[in-house]
Amino acid sequence: MIPVTTFSGRKVALFGLGGSGLATAHALVAGGAEVTVWDDNPDSVEKAAAAGLVTADLRGIDWAAQAALVLSPGVPLTHPKPHWSVDLAHAAGVEIIGDIELFVRERRAQAPDCPFIAITGTNGKSTTTALIAHILRVSGRDTQLGGNIGTAILTLDPPKAGRFYVVECSSYQIDLAPTIDPTAGILLNLTPDHLDRHGTMQHYAEVKERLVAGSRTAIVGIDDSYCSLIAERIERAGVGVRRISRRSVLADGFYAEAGCIIQAKGGATTIVADLAGIDTLKGAHNAQNAAAAIAACLSVGLTVEEVRAGLKSFPGLKHRMQPVGRQGPIVFVNDSKATNAEAAAPALSSYERIFWIAGGLPKAGGITSLAPLFGHIVKAYLIGEAAAEFAATLGEAVPYEISGTLDRAVAHAAHDAIQDGAPSAVMLSPACASFDQFKNFEIRGETFVSLVAELDGVSMLVEPNKGT
16 A cells, blocks of 8 residues: 555545545555545445545535545546536635545655656557556566556555556546656557547547656657647657657657567667567557557666567456467457457457457447458357347358357357368457346456367466466
8 A cells, every 4th residue: 555645634535435446545544644535325435434434425524624635537527517526626725636646746755766657548558558567577677557457556555766656547537637747658549538528539638648748758659640749749848758650650759660669769770679479469559559668668767678578478468359378370369358349450450360259238330340350250250139230240241150158159169260270360359348148348258268278279378267
């Protein structure tokens, strides 16, 4: 835990008692703050009280005495309308912050020079975050990984000299972190997302920009117009910018070309890393993730050799294009996190021949947008409620069977791939939610791994029910 000493002896109101909210409340109490917590869910309030926290409806507290409102990132700050706790804090002139802001203040107070790498963007955040943390750990650095990737930041070990922090930041978290100041800040890309919470694409982009604008070194993907303009704007403001691209050759920065990441600087180019043969970093989208990770790691003092070693041993992010087993030229890939067509596209574009397991609870639009990638699919094995709809979309373009269940799909796809004999992937990339047959995509993915492990002759790359 990171005790939040920067609010020691002061009163703090906290709203939102999910996992990160409870962790934040305990960190504030450990640091000496007088904390009052609340939630709109009575069960959450009861759980907090049982954990020894002071609970009270924030509508009845003395707001003039509060030093801050600490808000869960899941609670609306501005759109579609501010939560009632936000209105009360605004009326009293009380600042509204989140757990990332508490961390950055504590870091400045305790160990301002300890490296802090923050990652944001619409897509690729989690893979890039996990990749950077892996490279640092393989190099022997004391590495703390947290934030939006699933570990509440204030549950990490306290800041100290030589300790590296790698933190994934959502737009909601950045919106509650007005003084975020990473050693290296990464903005991967921007496409319309979360507009129900930010109102407009412009506001969404402005929130994301804050992370790199406050960075000592800003690493910005310039393959979309929003990020390209952000890079120019913050560079004019005096921020050191390192541009990355998966599509364009850069005169200065890191870019992908022919499966390699190349650094251009001072008129010279250097191949920093060759991604060929690294199954966990297949695809153009992963080239961008790798370029960002390389730029970040070099900026905080790692050598090129240390970075290369980390890239080669990266096990991948669980449930995202995760190679889990092999049999001869066949690789089994767990991409259960692909819960819609857009999310499935990177995996389908990264392998030339795919025995594709798809289906579940369908999302609006189905898989029509994936039609340009149908040429990569040798055969589809359709499961769940979406099976009939997906079959109609595939039509005569792709051979398919309606397998119905995941166990049948895995068995049939594996048999057909092995009989085929050519290098290919048996891939679970459902393009659907899991809720018709599984509680969540994680359980769906773990079930896939277990089914692969039961196949004869498969060498597992991960342990069933543990993944990476």
